[in-house]
Amino acid sequence: MTGMTATVPLEAKSPFEMRVHLGDEVGETDVRTALKTGDMGFLHSFTTGSAVDGPGLRVVAWTTACMFRCQYCHNPDTWTLSNGIPVPLERAVGHLQLYANGLKRMNGGFTISGGEPLMQDRFAIRLLGAAHDMGIHTAIETNGFLGERLSDDELQAIDLVLLDMKAFTLEQHKKVTGGMDNAPVIAFARRLAALGRPMWLRYVLVPGLTDVVAEMEQLGAFAANLGNVERAEVLPFHQLGKYKWENLGLDYKLADTPMPSPEAVAAAVEVFAQQGLEAC
Ligand code: SF4
Numbered sequence: 001m002t003g004m005t006a007t008v009p010l011e012a013k014s015p016f017e018m019r020v021h022l023g024d025e026v027g028e029t030d031v032r033t034a035l036k037t038g039d040m041g042f043l044h045s046f047t048t049g050s051a052v053d054g055p056g057l058r059v060v061a062w063t064t065a066c067m068f069r070c071q072y073c074h075n076p077d078t079w080t081l082s083n084g085i086p087v088p089l090e091r092a093v094g095h096l097q098l099y100a101n102g103l104k105r106m107n108g109g110f111t112i113s114g115g116e117p118l119m120q121d122r123f124a125i126r127l128l129g130a131a132h133d134m135g136i137h138t139a140i141e142t143n144g145f146l147g148e149r150l151s152d153d154e155l156q157a158i159d160l161v162l163l164d165m166k167a168f169t170l171e172q173h174k175k176v177t178g179g180m181d182n183a184p185v186i187a188f189a190r191r192l193a194a195l196g197r198p199m200w201l202r203y204v205l206v207p208g209l210t211d212v213v214a215e216m217e218q219l220g221a222f223a224a225n226l227g228n229v230e231r232a233e234v235l236p237f238h239q240l241g242k243y244k245w246e247n248l249g250l251d252y253k254l255a256d257t258p259m260p261s262p263e264a265v266a267a268a269v270e271v272f273a274q275q276g277l278e279a280c
Helices: 003-007 028-037 089-105 117-133 152-156 170-177 183-195 213-226 242-247 262-274
Strands: 040-050 058-063 085-088 109-113 137-142 160-164 199-205 229-236
Touching: 003 085, 028 040, 028 117, 040 089, 040 117, 058 089, 058 117, 085 089, 089 109, 089 117, 109 117, 117 137, 152 183, 160 183, 183 199, 183 213, 199 213, 199 262, 213 229, 213 262, 229 262
Parallel strands: 058 109, 109 137, 137 160, 160 199, 199 229
Antiparallel strands: 040 058, 040 085
């Protein structure tokens, strides 16, 4: 490690901290090598003490780079790989090691999220593998688009997949994500089911955008039929990431969108529950 990267703290108070270009610039060849080998990852941060990114208290690594452009994204500073801090795998593993005993004692775990962690699939799988070897529960939060990058064996080293499904129909998926196809996401969910890998479905509820009952019904029915979905989580939209859109000069279409009411959240949970899912 050179220059400022070595001294940049990996820890953020929360993923809602705006963090861009905190590390040294990495040349194109080194980026390519990093992506191919996973010897180095690009991270927004690590956070500790999360109770919402999988079971128990979690340490979370937030990676940079994402191929989606969700209208409701609360971390647009993670969209670009080069916004992240370049972190050698050993440094990331060493950081996680600090918490290993505590996480095991408290039945917590490690989650890799983003951004989209499978944009850096080799780094993600090696870090998850290291956590697994430490005896820590492992989870990946992903939009599923690049699920095929993980082999069946690699999926066995991940205890839980938090699959963020943005929509069920192609039209709505494109609307929410900036034009992205959802066939690979659906295929990944099916593959996880065929392999019997535990999955939680996550769905962000945005008034006027994703509060579409027919979408939730179809998604819920699909997930319930898979047989491996332990839980469906409805995540209420919020505006914690609004300032990031503004600071990055991005066109934020949801600037005036309110949070969903508790009643609307309860109604959405009920839609998923009615399909036979454990919903919350
Ligand atoms: S998939 Fe996640 S990180 Fe990527 S744009 Fe959507 S909400 Fe943001």
